[in-house]
Amino acid sequence: MPISSNDSAAVCRRARELLTGGDFASPLVRTAGQVGEAVPVLHPDGGLHSWFVPITVDGRIAGFFQLLPDQTLLRYSTFQRHDDSLDGCPPAASWLDREAILGRIHEKKRPDETVGPLFLSYDRTPDRLAWAAVLTTARGATRTLYTSGRAVWEATDRTDDSFGGPGVPEVNRRLSAALFGGKMS
Amino acid sequence: MPTADKRKKTTEFKKRLEVWASPVLREINTNLITEATFKLPGILLPLVETREVRYSARTADHAPCYELRGQQTGVWCVAASTEMLLNFYRYHYDQPRLAQELGLGTCDHPNGLPYSQVNKVVTVIEKLTSNTLDATLIANPGWTTFRDEIRANRPLISFIPGHSRTVAGYTSHRLALPGELPFKGLLVYDPWPPTDCEHPEDGGVITRWENFATQTYQYAYSAVLKHV
Numbered sequence: 001m002p003i004s005s006n007d008s009a010a011v012c013r014r015a016r017e018l019l020t021g022g023d024f025a026s027p028l029v030r031t032a033g034q035v036g037e038a039v040p041v042l043h044p045d046g047g048l049h050s051w052f053v054p055i056t057v058d059g060r061i062a063g064f065f066q067l068l069p070d071q072t073l074l075r076y077s078t079f080q081r082h083d084d085s086l087d088g089c090p091p092a093a094s095w096l097d098r099e100a101i102l103g104r105i106h107e108k109k110r111p112d113e114t115v116g117p118l119f120l121s122y123d124r125t126p127d128r129l130a131w132a133a134v135l136t137t138a139r140g141a142t143r144t145l146y147t148s149g150r151a152v153w154e155a156t157d158r159t160d161d162s163f164g165g166p167g168v169p170e171v172n173r174r175l176s177a178a179l180f181g182g183k184m185s
Numbered sequence: 186m187p188t189a190d191k192r193k194k195t196t197e198f199k200k201r202l203e204v205w206a207s208p209v210l211r212e213i214n215t216n217l218i219t220e221a222t223f224k225l226p227g228i229l230l231p232l233v234e235t236r237e238v239r240y241s242a243r244t245a246d247h248a249p250c251y252e253l254r255g256q257q258t259g260v261w262c263v264a265a266s267t268e269m270l271l272n273f274y275r276y277h278y279d280q281p282r283l284a285q286e287l288g289l290g291t292c293d294h295p296n297g298l299p300y301s302q303v304n305k306v307v308t309v310i311e312k313l314t315s316n317t318l319d320a321t322l323i324a325n326p327g328w329t330t331f332r333d334e335i336r337a338n339r340p341l342i343s344f345i346p347g348h349s350r351t352v353a354g355y356t357s358h359r360l361a362l363p364g365e366l367p368f369k370g371l372l373v374y375d376p377w378p379p380t381d382c383e384h385p386e387d388g389g390v391i392t393r394w395e396n397f398a399t400q401t402y403q404y405a406y407s408a409v410l411k412h413v
Contacts (some may be wrong), residue, residue: 022354023233063390074399081253087385091376123259124347127227128377149378149388153259163349164289164297165260183242 003040003048007069011038015053015065017092020127024076026083027053029062041066041129044144044155047154049126050074051098054096060089061096074126090149101131104147108154112137120148123155237354237372238273251353253341254280255388256376258295262349263287265376265389266342267306269351270408271341273340276314281382286313292382298349306342306406307327318408326405328369328397331355334407343373344404350375358396372392 016035019025025033036054043049053065063078080088093100098118105115118132123130123146130148132155144155156165186194202211213222240247252272256265256278264284271278281292286309290296298305303322310320323330325344331352334341340353355371361367373392380388 011395021308023235068399072399073396075392075395077371077392080391082393127345127348127350127375130378150384151259151379160297162260162297163303163344163347164256164262165295170280 002182008038008040011067011071012053014067014071017071018065018076022076024065025063025078026053028084028086029057029078029080033056033062039096041126042119042121044121044132049122050054052120052129054092054093054098057086057089059092060086060091061094062086062089068128072117073137078108101147102133104152105131105133105145106149106153108145109135110137123148123153136152186294187357201369231357233356234359235354235356236335236337238335238340249354253374253377253389254387255380256286257281257372257382257388259379260297261289262376262377263298263306263342264289266349266351267309268346269374270342270406271310273353274314274318274408274410279311280385282315283309292316303317303344303404308378310406310408313323317411319411320406320408323376323405324403325408326402330405330407331371331397332357334405335356339406339409340374342406343371344406345401346403348377350377350392354393366398368394369397371397373401381382 015038016181019030019033019035033055034057036056039047039052041050041052048069050069053059053066053067055063055065062080063076065076066074068074080086081088097180098184102115105118109115114127115134116136118131118133121132122128122132128148131146132146134144136142146153146155156175228366231277237249238251238332241251250273252269253270253355254265254272261280261284264280264287265285266282266385267283268278284295287298287305289298295405307320307322312316326341331341331343332355335353335355340351343350343352351374352371353374356368356370358367358369370396371392373395374389375392376389378390380386
């Protein structure tokens, strides 16, 4: 589905309504929060899953709305540990500055790899938001790197056989195949 | 029930009876609530029910009481969730120790919890609390599972496909626009995004609210404090 700037603007309007009119953000964020540009959250295969709308206060990201393409609210999440404080909220750049995020990916790049465009996606489940980029070698081999928070990690084959990430891969695969036909959802 | 509580509840009950005994309110047609109903004197219909876990069940006395823990590796959401639940009951095991108990490896070589080992969470919670907590695994939990546990002032661990978090509150709207369902949301303490073992104080988000209608709830774990 092509993504238009109209979609993005409509999502931002909806987020603004929810921020000021709903019982989601703390009073501090409700009054001082700035609704940032909506960022599409893409499935690992490239399709649009949802929209990420950041809410910033004084250069920090205080929280974000995640909305489906039809503007259905998935969630409002905050980095605030306390309603009246921004302590613990990361600098907005760490989530929104593509150059800074690409810098983290480049640190894990191998010498023969080129880094593709950065996109917001998720690892395993849409609750685990992460920026992603596909790295390609001269021979055409690819791998995807994710980054979220402090971490940068490589995508694994999506066997979906554990909570949190791969366990002992071969053992898990055999066990989950025996128990659940290889996949649970 | 303590005498003071009993007296307070009796007084409040009598007040409610007096309000509802008025001729105007007795004639309300409860099958059709109109705008005029909300304008009647003496009536206060709560349109939203919201609850969070607190220090004790005496909500008049204590503020919400629950803390977020970020997962210290990209795959330790189960360890972080278990840590949050145990912290609520004042058991302070660090995340690497919990990961070790759950079989999730080390900070340098971590792994996730295989689907085949979901019962391990029950075993670990009971072991690390010397069976003071009675943990139960609930498959396909519905809204009432979460609501009833929160009403009993007990947080839950919530597994969704591929991820684990904890739930410490809910909100439930009683009215909705025509054609829509009333909004139901959970207060989720989510250990994602991850931090690392050198920065255990970072990571995670508090989701207020997660739209219950848009999520797949695979398992929940309740933990009930045993009394003598």
